[in-house]
Amino acid sequence: MTAFDATLSPLRPDDGPIDATRWPDVAHAPSTLRARLARPVAERIFLRAVDRMPIRVLLPDGHAVGGGAATLGAPTMVVHDAERLLRRLGDSGLIGFGESYCAGEWDSPDLAPLIAAFADAIDELVPAPLARLRAAYLARQPHTDRQTTDNSRSNVERHYDLSNEMFALFLDETMSYSAALFDPPPTYDAHTHPQPLAEAQRAKIDRLLDQAGVGEGTRVLEIGSGWGELALRAAQRGAHVDTITLSSEQLDLTRDKVRDGGVGDRVEARLLDYREVTGSYDAVVSVEMIEAVGLDFLDTYFATIQRVLRPGGRAAIQAITMPHHRVDLTRGGYTWIHKYIFPGGALASRELLLEEAGRAGLSTVDTLSMGSSYALTLRQWRQEFDEQRDALCELGFDHTFQRMWRFYLGYSEGGFRSGYLDVHQLTFEAGA
CATH class of the missing domain: 3.40.50.150 (Vaccinia Virus protein VP39)
Known part of the structure; x- marks a missing residue:
């Protein structure tokens, strides 16, 4: 597997700036100690997961990873900003995954089949020992x-x-x-x-x-x-x-x-x-x-x-x-x-x-x-x-x-x- 390039690459320019007042958690990737410490763990989990899936993940440094990296027509995830994506994943899991998409940090020309591939692997995305800790680590539904x-x-x-x-x-x-x-x-x-x-x-x-x-x-x-x-x-x-x-x-x-x-x-x-x-x-x-x-x-x-x-x-x-x-x-x-x-x-x-x-x-x-x-x-x-x-x-x-x-x-x-x-x-x- 190829490691992510940790360099902060520019966001996609087509949609303009994000309204940070309306969408604060989309506009700002987490930079807390928790997010920074969890980032390398998130990278390992992510790369391990996609390596077992029939998808292609195109990284900012030009490398392609994933079980479908060499497969013509495989659903493709194009990562524009790996560092922010990984900090979000480490901080809030799949909430961060979605917020990263909303921020333009990754995209896909095959969004539905890409998500279908993740859904097929839902029970194996996170290693079992870590999965048992997920409820304690991730946010719970607000009482309100x-x-x-x-x-x-x-x-x-x-x-x-x-x-x-x-x-x-x-x-x-x-x-x-x-x-x-x-x-x-x-x-x-x-x-x-x-x-x-x-x-x-x-x-x-x-x-x-x-x-x-x-x-x-x-x-x-x-x-x-x-x-x-x-x-x-x-x-x-x-x-x-x-x-x-x-x-x-x-x-x-x-x-x-x-x-x-x-x-x-x-x-x-x-x-x-x-x-x-x-x-x-x-x-x-x-x-x-x-x-x-x-x-x-x-x-x-x-x-x-x-x-x-x-x-x-x-x-x-x-x-x-x-x-x-x-x-x-x-x-x-x-x-x-x-x-x-x-x-x-x-x-x-x-x-x-x-x-x-x-x-x-x-x-x-x-x-x-x-x-x-x-x-x-x-x-x-x-x-x-x-x-x-x-x-x-x-x-x-x-x-x-x-x-x-x-x-x-x-x-x-x-x-x-x-x-x-x-x-x-x-x-x-x-x-x-």
Whole structure:
């Protein structure tokens, strides 16, 4: 293996200076004693890890390392500033890895496949003796991000209330911010699909509504409104829909959408925590909201669904999942995604979700895995996001924010491409 050149090389000049007031931990690489002492350890761990992976890491001194260094077409990581990257890795692990990308200290023309390679090796990135010390060394999730009733509103606002206009720049016309369902299922590395994204989003929604038995006269609770497409389509079937959200931006657009769609009299959209719902429903539908519930509150989430469903009523839930053995390993951890994208978020495994639902008295009726559809959904979002550079700047989202979201979308796509992440539609039936 070739050692990193320790010389501080200039950052990429294309994005200009980083706003240190807005993004202090991106603008400034750590220079503490901890960071300096951990730097050589981080270098050894990093080089050991990439040497076992089918990727190519191009260093500032021109050397290429990694298990795919000599492989044509291997996913490539281009390091512009090795010293800052290593200090960040030594100080805060994968949070530092993401912050280094946001700072322009490394880049990749193959971000999603590069992340997929890291995800494939996730259990072997850090040697076992050091991995056991990771929880004591790295930051833990702040108590203020825990998904209590008091905290959940602010957690949601920090992501979903960024700007409806911003989300509209890269989402399709349905404004669906969750996995579409392509038919036939795409391969994980698919670049395109003959089915338009909006059509695949409506197919996703229609399958959930079918699974929940939503039709004429049905009383439906939607937990997590999104931007109103599911409530609209349920109401167009003749259902009466109560849809709840903690995002005021989503609430406003949902109300506009159902009114403009001519079904405003059949939809009530409210700013409400799921724990505060009362009433009785024939069906409950929830699309990728459970990730914001928190592992400590899964029992409350499913107990709420059981409480409001009439006996024999159905719930259809779409949920992002991770491998079961990783749930406890990552519980309470604090990641780059938590810090910059989804404060308080947590992924469960399919097994844990079915177990918690069963404990609440819900019987599993059907499950569908659709991870490859999410990989393609994210690819299309990322491509559209990349094309909106000027429009994002006009809305006040600077280049650092744009790199942050490019990393988030590519990071997520890579997780699904590797199979480390999956997404399921889960159908449950309420007991008596």
